[in-house]
Amino acid sequence: MSTQHTEQASDMDPAEDWKRWHALRTETVAAPYGPLSLTGTHWLADHPDGSIPDIPGQWAETSDAVVLTAGAEDGLTVDGAPLDGEVRLAADSGPDAARVAHGERRLVVIRREGLWAVRDFDPDAAARRAFKGIDATPYDARWAVPGRFTPYGEDRTVTVGNADGKERGLGLGGELSFRLGGAEYTLQVSVEAGGSLWAVFADATSGTSSYRFRFLRPAAPDAEGRTTVDFNRALLPPCAFADHFICPFPPPGNTLATEIAAGERKLLGR
Numbered sequence: 001m002s003t004q005h006t007e008q009a010s011d012m013d014p015a016e017d018w019k020r021w022h023a024l025r026t027e028t029v030a031a032p033y034g035p036l037s038l039t040g041t042h043w044l045a046d047h048p049d050g051s052i053p054d055i056p057g058q059w060a061e062t063s064d065a066v067v068l069t070a071g072a073e074d075g076l077t078v079d080g081a082p083l084d085g086e087v088r089l090a091a092d093s094g095p096d097a098a099r100v101a102h103g104e105r106r107l108v109v110i111r112r113e114g115l116w117a118v119r120d121f122d123p124d125a126a127a128r129r130a131f132k133g134i135d136a137t138p139y140d141a142r143w144a145v146p147g148r149f150t151p152y153g154e155d156r157t158v159t160v161g162n163a164d165g166k167e168r169g170l171g172l173g174g175e176l177s178f179r180l181g182g183a184e185y186t187l188q189v190s191v192e193a194g195g196s197l198w199a200v201f202a203d204a205t206s207g208t209s210s211y212r213f214r215f216l217r218p219a220a221p222d223a224e225g226r227t228t229v230d231f232n233r234a235l236l237p238p239c240a241f242a243d244h245f246i247c248p249f250p251p252p253g254n255t256l257a258t259e260i261a262a263g264e265r266k267l268l269g270r
Contacts, residue, residue: 018139018232025235025264026134033095033106033121035241036128040120041110041164052118056102057083061116065090066109068100077101095121112246113168119244127242132268139232143262147178147229149189149197149221158188160200163239163247170200170248176218178229180258187216188251195220197227200237200250203260210265211240213250234263241267 012020028034042052044066050058057070065088070076072084078099091111092098098106098121108119151174160170173191176199177184187199197220202213215235221227238245 014141014144015139021233022134022136029134029241030128030131032104032123032128034128035238035245036131037095037121037123037125038119038238038242038244039122039125041117041244041246042120043115043117045115055107055118055120059118066116066118075102076107091116095119125242130269134236134264135266135268136264137232137262140262143180143232143260144228144230145178145180147176147218147227149218149225149227150175150177151191151225158251160251161249163237163243163245163249166246168246168248170251172251173197176227176229183258185256185258187254187256189218192217197221199254200248201234201254201256201260202250203256203258205259205261205265206255209261211236213237213247214260214264231260231262234260236264236266 029036042055044059044061047059050060052059056074057068057076060067060069067086067088068076068078068083069086070083072082074083076083078087089099089109092108095106095108098108100107100109104123106121108121110117110119152172156172157169158172159167162168171190172188174189175186176189176197177186179185187201189197189199192198197218199216199218200213201216203210206212206214215237216229216231217233217235218227218229237247239247
């Protein structure tokens with residue numbers, strides 16, 4: 001699933017626009033190969049013998065590819081055809097673009113910081129079957145405020161914890177400043193392809209009435225750095241839906257000392 005749910009301008013009534021956004025977001029999350037269907041992320045460095053638990057074939061990493069070897073009896077397909085031999089695999093952009101499948105499962109090759117892994121997406125995953133929806137606060141105009149993006153002179157990387165317990169670098173491109181309830185706040189943000197922004201943040205509701213941290217994706221700033229900071233569209237990170245994602249935690253300074261009682265809060269029933 002893409003997490004690029006960037007805030008968009010619309011002529012529609014903001015509350016109605018939010019309802020449509022929330023419905024689409026719920027549909028995307030619950031899709032057969034959405035984040036709820038991820039049942040495992042297997043780092044090949046942890047399996048030097050080439051065997052991944054519950055996944056057929058032999059998987060070997062090289063400097064520039066993953067080499068998969070399997071026989072017809074393994075039941076793997078590549079680009080829709082049975083695999084009987086060897087194939088070199090580059091990183092996939094996501095489950096919709098995965099080349100390898102095992103029945104209804106899609107085996108997605110990923111690369112992070114030079115390391116290769118295989119993700120197992122199964123439409124019959126227990127989390128997907130148990131999904132009851134996303135607990136999200138209805139639209140409230142007071143959570144959508146003007147913001148100003150100030151780029152750093154050069155991109156920065158900070159080391160932050162990740163949901164899998166490891167520390168990794170998080171690239172940051174600048175600061176987003178805004179006012180809420182009469183107080184001034186800033187978030188360190190990354191700049192995405194196309195110029196949109198991405199923030200990982202926590203607040204006074206995190207870990208209680210909201211998930212422990214969330215994402216925010218404001219639209220690309222204009223030439224003067226102006227954009228809208230709309231916490232009505234705060235997103236649950238992928239690791240809120242499945243334990244096998246490696247979401248970064250908020251960088252220093254991105255834990256807001258106020259309650260952001262807006263946007264996606266947690267999964268219903270949890």
